[in-house]
Amino acid sequence: MKSEILYPGAFPMARVELGNGEQIKAESGAMVACSPTIDIESKMEGGFLGALSRKFLTGEKFFFQTLKATRGAGEVLLAPTVPGEIVVLELDGVNEYMVQKDGFLAGADGVTIDSQMQSMSRGLLGGEGFFILKMSGKGMLLLNSFGAVHKIELKPGQEYIVDNSHLVAWSTTTSYNIEKATSGWVASFTSGEGFVCRFRGPGVVYIQSRNPGGFGAWVRQFIPVTE
Amino acid sequence: MTIDTPNALCFGDEFPASGTPCLVHVEGQGLTIAFLSDREEGESRSEFVEFSELTISAGGLDHNQLVAAWASSAGQRTLYLKSPELIRAFRQAAPAHLSQPLEQAAEQVRQVRQRHRVVWGLVGGTILAVMLSLWFGSDVLVELAVNRIPVEWEQKLGESAYREFLTGQDVMKDGLAVGAVKEMTQRLASHVPHNPYRFDVTVVKSDVVNAFALPGGYVVVFTGLMKKADSPEEVAGVLAHELNHVLQRHGLERIIKQLGFVAVVSIVLGNPPGLGGVMKQLGIELMTLKFGRAQETEADTTGLDLLHRAKVNPEGMITFFQRLAEKDDGRVEWLSTHPMSSARADHLKARLAEMPKQTSEPFSFEWSKVRDALGVSSGSAP
Numbered sequence: 036m037k038s039e040i041l042y043p044g045a046f047p048m049a050r051v052e053l054g055n056g057e058q059i060k061a062e063s064g065a066m067v068a069c070s071p072t073i074d075i076e077s078k079m080e081g082g083f084l085g086a087l088s089r090k091f092l093t094g095e096k097f098f099f100q101t102l103k104a105t106r107g108a109g110e111v112l113l114a115p116t117v118p119g120e121i122v123v124l125e126l127d128g129v130n131e132y133m134v135q136k137d138g139f140l141a142g143a144d145g146v147t148i149d150s151q152m153q154s155m156s157r158g159l160l161g162g163e164g165f166f167i168l169k170m171s172g173k174g175m176l177l178l179n180s181f182g183a184v185h186k187i188e189l190k191p192g193q194e195y196i197v198d199n200s201h202l203v204a205w206s207t208t209t210s211y212n213i214e215k216a217t218s219g220w221v222a223s224f225t226s227g228e229g230f231v232c233r234f235r236g237p238g239v240v241y242i243q244s245r246n247p248g249g250f251g252a253w254v255r256q257f258i259p260v261t262e
Numbered sequence: 263m264t265i266d267t268p269n270a271l272c273f274g275d276e277f278p279a280s281g282t283p284c285l286v287h288v289e290g291q292g293l294t295i296a297f298l299s300d301r302e303e304g305e306s307r308s309e310f311v312e313f314s315e316l317t318i319s320a321g322g323l324d325h326n327q328l329v330a331a332w333a334s335s336a337g338q339r340t341l342y343l344k345s346p347e348l349i350r351a352f353r354q355a356a357p358a359h360l361s362q363p364l365e366q367a368a369e370q371v372r373q374v375r376q377r378h379r380v381v382w383g384l385v386g387g388t389i390l391a392v393m394l395s396l397w398f399g400s401d402v403l404v405e406l407a408v409n410r411i412p413v414e415w416e417q418k419l420g421e422s423a424y425r426e427f428l429t430g431q432d433v434m435k436d437g438l439a440v441g442a443v444k445e446m447t448q449r450l451a452s453h454v455p456h457n458p459y460r461f462d463v464t465v466v467k468s469d470v471v472n473a474f475a476l477p478g479g480y481v482v483v484f485t486g487l488m489k490k491a492d493s494p495e496e497v498a499g500v501l502a503h504e505l506n507h508v509l510q511r512h513g514l515e516r517i518i519k520q521l522g523f524v525a526v527v528s529i530v531l532g533n534p535p536g537l538g539g540v541m542k543q544l545g546i547e548l549m550t551l552k553f554g555r556a557q558e559t560e561a562d563t564t565g566l567d568l569l570h571r572a573k574v575n576p577e578g579m580i581t582f583f584q585r586l587a588e589k590d591d592g593r594v595e596w597l598s599t600h601p602m603s604s605a606r607a608d609h610l611k612a613r614l615a616e617m618p619k620q621t622s623e624p625f626s627f628e629w630s631k632v633r634d635a636l637g638v639s640s641g642s643a644p
Contacts, residue, residue, distance in 0.1 A: 129268045129283040129344075133323065188279030191331070191340040206280055207323045208271060208342045237273040237340055239280040 036143055038175055040121050041112075047121045049113045049141065049177055058103035060148075061113055061141035061177075066100060070109025076101045099148075115140050115179035122184045122241060124176040124204075131171045131207040134178060137247070138203045143174025169207075178204055182245030189236025197232050200246040209238035269345045272297070275337040286343065288351040292316075293330070295341065309334065313357050320367040325374040328352065328367060401556075404519045408511050413458045413478070416514055420478030424462070427482065432467040434485065438635040440465050442627045443483055446498045446574075449625070450505055453572040459508055463501075471586065475504040477513035489638050491582060494629045495569075495622075499579025502565035502572075510564065512557045562606065566613055575622040580610050 036059065037052040048067060051059055063077060077100050102111050115121065117137075124132065126146055133151070142148065151169040170176055178184075180203045187195050189209060199213070211232045234240050268283035272295060285296040292312040311332050321329035321342065328343040343349055353364055434440050447463045459479035469486040476482075481504055483497070491497045507513065569576040584607055 127268065127283045129271050130280055190279070191273050191338070205323075208273075208281060208321070208327065210321060210323050210325065237279065237281060237342075 036175060038123055038177065040123065043120065045118045045120075045182075047114070049121050049123075051111045051113065051141070051175075051177075053102070053104035053109055053111065055104055055108050058101055058144050059111065059141055059175075060099045060101050060144065060146075061111075062115070062139055063100045065113045065115065065140055066102060067112040067114045069102060069111040070104075072104055072106040072109035073111055074103050074105045076103065113141050113177065117179070117181045117247065119180040119182050119243060119245070120184040122178050122180070122186075122203075124178065126170065126173055126176055128173045131169060132176070132204045133207060134168045134170055134204045135202050136167060138178045138180065139168055139170075140177040140179040142170065142176045145172045145174035146170055146176050147172040170204075178241065180241070180243035181247045181250070182243045185242050185244060187234075187240040187242060189234060189238055189240065191237040193236040195234050195236075195240065197234060197240060197242055198246070199230050199232050200248050201242045201244075202232065203241040203243050205234065205240040206238035208236075209240060210235050269343075269348055270295075271342045273340040273342070274334070281342065284341075286341065286348060288348070288355045290355065293341075293352075311339075313355075313360055316360065318360055318363040318367055320370040326371055400519060400522070404515050404522070407518050407522070408514050411514060416511065417459075417478035420476040420480045420513070423476050424464075424478075424480040424482075427476075428464060428466075434465040434467050438627065438632045439485065439488060442494060442625070442629075442632045443488075443497070443501070445625055445627060446494065446501055447481065447505070449574070450498065450502055450568055450572050453568060454505075454509060457509070461505065461508070473500050473504055475507045475513075477508065477511065477517075479508050481505065481508070485636055489633070489636055490586065491629075493578055494625050494627070494632075495575045495578025496582035497578075498572075498574045499565070499569060499576070499582050502568045502574075502579065503561050506561040506564040506568060507557065510557070510560055512561065515557070516554075559606070559609070562610055563613060566610055566617075570617050570620070573620060573623045576614055576617075580607060580614065583607065583610075 036054065036057055039050045039052075041048045041050055053059060053073065066075060069075070121140060126132075139148065147170070149169045149171070151167060184203060187197070189195060196214075198216075205211070211234045213230050214233050216229060216231045268285050270284055270286045271281035272284045273279075273281045282297060287294040287296075289310075292310055292315075294308055294310050296308040311334065315332040316330045317332070319329045319331075321327050322344070326344075328349050330341040330343065332339055343352065356364055443463050443465055447461050451457060451459075451461050461479045461481060463481045463483065465488075466482055466484050468484045469489075470484050471486040471490055473481070473483045473487050481501070483501070487500065488497055566576050566579060569579060
């Protein structure tokens with residue numbers, strides 16, 4: 036399985052080459068085009084209950100689509116819904132990543148996707164809800180972001196502060212606390228940041244250069260109100 | 263070199279920030295760390311670190327990983343162990359000087375788990391408490407709110423609903439039946455102390471067996487219900503029940519309760535899609551149902567008292583309710599909103615037995631003539 040990012044930038048597309056019999060799971064609706072040798076199935080990852088919990092708890096899609104090269108090798112073109120970069124991560128069986136609910140684009144068959152409960156403070160204030168996706172296993176993982184993706188590398192004990200709505204994915208060796216952006220409650224919200232996450236290394240944190248919620252609020256003011 | 267899969271992540275200056283996968287073996291004196299990433303290049307590399315060099319703590323996103331740090335010749339190294347077997351092996355082999363930090367790390371994990379359980383338990387308990395207090399304590403709040411709303415508002419509310427309903431109906435303007443219903447209503451209303459309502463009763467030509475009251479004193483009786491009645495006392499019984507819905511301001515209570523409950527549920531749950539939405543709807547329905555039953559009982563009891571005060575034989579109320587329930591052929595609409603249970607009848611009978619006996623005063627009209635006017639052939643009781 037080989038992957039390549041076409042048109043890197045705001046409107047990228049991922050090309051994944053599948054060998055005969057290989058398969059990849061992708062967010063439903065992610066497939067743009069594919070070779071005629073590829074079969075598309077929709078599958079409930081993690082069984083019915085797993086899919087149900089993912090749907091209701093994380094807001095992710097109930098079905099993932101599985102693209103399988105059943106009749107010979109072929110390629111698949113995948114694209115996310117929102118404009119923004121695609122990053123490719125390679126999971127080696129030990130590395131695990133937490134991914135915010137809209138961040139998953141596609142994963143190799145060996146990648147396991149679970150919804151995991153967060154602690155109360157992270158769930159309430161972190162902005163990702165109480166349940167986020169945990170990616171483990173082995174193989175290629177494609178994540179998408181809103182805007183560009185920036186990778187923050189943290190050495191053991193090194194700290195970094197991220198606005199919670201800019202998070203895409205982070206390795207499970209990091210830990211984080213939710214904090215007010217400034218020392219006072221009022222200043223914290225008037226500064227426009229509200230809550231921030233203080234990450235502590237070692238590990239990697241992927242952030243997105245745009246905030247989907249902020250963009251939505253900005254767009255809303257231009258939508259004409261219809262009677 | 264074993265071909266085992268890596269079981270830990272090692273961090274250090276020369277490794278990538280996401281850590282490098284490695285295979286850790288617990289030996290008698292320390293740990294052997296084999297770096298598998300180098301294997302592809304053919305030069306598998308391994309290090310040995312003695313227990314005495316290690317410092318131990320708990321780390322990771324959920325504080326459930328064992329972190330071992332030491333200073334190697336190549337700089338500071340940090341090892342993240344997650345696999346339970348590995349951690350167990352480590353704990354068994356570790357010498358005495360590590361057992362205290364290990365115990366502390368384990369304690370930290372336990373504390374984090376405990377805290378999660380406590381916090382989730384508290385939140386669950388709070389939600390349950392709010393729901394229970396809503397279920398049992400809302401009556402008092404609703405009553406407070408209802409008492410603040412003037413009767414005039416209630417009348418306007420009822421009037422608009424009343425007019426809307428009557429536009430599509432065949433209203434009986436005058437006749438014996440209308441006169442009879444008006445007399446019954448006046449007699450009952452005159453025995454209500456401090457009555458702020460002016461009751462407006464309309465008879466509607468319809469075979470539907472029903473009668474209802476709208477907030478503000480607007481009462482509708484269907485001819486279908488009158489045809490089923492053997493005596494005027496039976497109709498008066500239904501009227502007494504309906505008038506008390508008005509007097510106890512049940513319609514208003516219901517509106518406020520439903521509005522308030524929907525508001526509270528919406529604040530607590532937001533507007534959840536799917537399963538959450540279904541649960542929300544179900545909760546609201548249940549609440550309305552429970553409330554409805556309580557109101558019916560209240561209207562029954564106060565209705566019976568009113569009949570007694572107005573010197574109308576209250577037996578009619580009970581027998582009519584029972585007879586309607588027995589002969590329910592699906593057309594008695596009144597029963598769908600006023601389900602007749604034996605408990606309800608028993609309750610009324612018990613209350614009637616407690617009342618002092620009195621001779622009831624008959625109405626001025628003749629019921630057989632009213633029935634004739636309604637087109638029921640006399641002698642053929644329904």
